[in-house]
Amino acid sequence: MDIGAQEHTASRGTIGILGAGRVGTAIARLAVAAGYRVKIATSKPAAENALIIEIVTPGAEAVDAAEAAGSDLVVVAVPLHKYKSVNADALAGAVVVDAMNYWSVTDGDIADFEVDDRSSSEVVAAHLSASRVVKSFNHIGYHEMEPDSAAPGTADRRALAIASNDAAAKEQVAAFIDALGFDVVDAGELASGKAYEPGTDVFNGRFNANELSMKLRPSLVTA
């Protein structure tokens, strides 16, 4: 690594990504492009992922899950039915972005998410009880992330929603999303994440910040 690159990554910080599927790798490529140091882990040992990471997310590092969990910000993008395999102790205190969705028609019914009417991120947050969970990236298709990302100030820039009970965590995630190429709209508390889950207008569409705010307003009023 050359000196310039080191300075660059130091200025941005380190992003850990759990999951090397289509969502995790798309976020990783955007984060590398934005100048973050990116560490990706799956349930497998790092060495088994090395070739995948080298080719599919050049510039990111394949690491073990424990190392990824120690990053400045951690994105969880594993298949939702495996969310309990994410080590909650390792993520204690961490700012965690939940990029997952409960989408029973494609993934089947998962009992934990059927039992009550909490948002899916609240169920995830109950497992990651010591983490500062922020819901985002769930309502953009993995194949839309790179083509739709744009520099700050770009006209009609696509916006992503965030929801969390932790204001400081939300601020940190908002800066990350902006660096990756999207405007950010605050949807409110983690429970408000329901407003952009599968089946909603927000989940199904592409919106700039004004449009997204309008779409989320009814849920903010009732929250």
Place this chain on the structure above:
Amino acid sequence: MEIGAYSFGDTQRNTDGTLRSTTEAIANLFEAIKHADAQGLDYFGVGEHHTATMPASSPGAMIAAAAAATGQITLGSAASIIGTDDPVRIFQQFAIADAISGGGRVEITAGRGSSVETFPLFGHSLEEYDELYAEKLDLLMTINNATTENVTWSGTVRPALDNLAVVPRPASGKLPIWLATGGNASSSARAGQLGLPVSYGIIGGAPHRFAPLAELYRRSGAAAGHAPETLKVSVGALGFVAPTKKEALERFYPGWHNLNVEMGQLRGWPAPDKRAYLAQADAPGAYYVGAPDEVAERIAHLHGHLGHMRHFLQMDLGGIPQEHLLESITLLATEVKPRVARLLAQK
């Protein structure tokens, strides 16, 4: 480059939008495969699907019938949902179809399936999704790679085989078995490690974005010691051919619209948006919709990124008229295929 088509069976609609019979859909599919063979298309894939609008639920039965009624075309599943079926039965059905074809024209493509209809239908638990897929693929390969009729295998998701006969054997000893994936990186790595040819289903986004996956596949295969010529890539995508681009867009759109309305109700997909359709139907979008020149150029362009050896299109979506499907097949075989060959020869 092989040029082909695939279908899940497509149920026609009445003018009021209601569905006609699934029997008619299967008869239409059978006619389309025979037509593809007569026109010189290289490949026809029958996709396992279990909905009233796409009722080709048993590719093995369809392919056996098609094997008897065709002479040159390669027939395969696109794909067989391996996790919720019995690999012994899949192998037997396709080996029988292979014998009927005269030998060497039948393939299996094994996939996970993007939807979960087969889990309640065949009594499987979604919690076993990954284990079912991995173990049953292993069993299918074990049967295919056996040097005798008797197979021994054991696992956790179905009873063991202790030196039991699985017959008939394919005419050439083995059936080609492909691995289908929609673009998950670990699936590409797995296909390479197993030395199986890989079939990419590209139904959204820019197809050339699959280039790193194809590289990952080939490098994983090489690292596992598989010869480069065994590491083949094919691409299945949505598309439609008509004499002009305008006609192709007009003929394909109503079915695309119907499909998206239906999937929207079923899975919460976005409402159909004609702008999104038009964007996908031009380079670098995912749909190969156009006149023969444009479709051929786009296939050749993708070949520059993926080096794939087969490109096949799903053309019958949402109840398009059968005569439009047959014409699209004719154009694909007689106009697109020679153009792709010329374009690739010039490189």
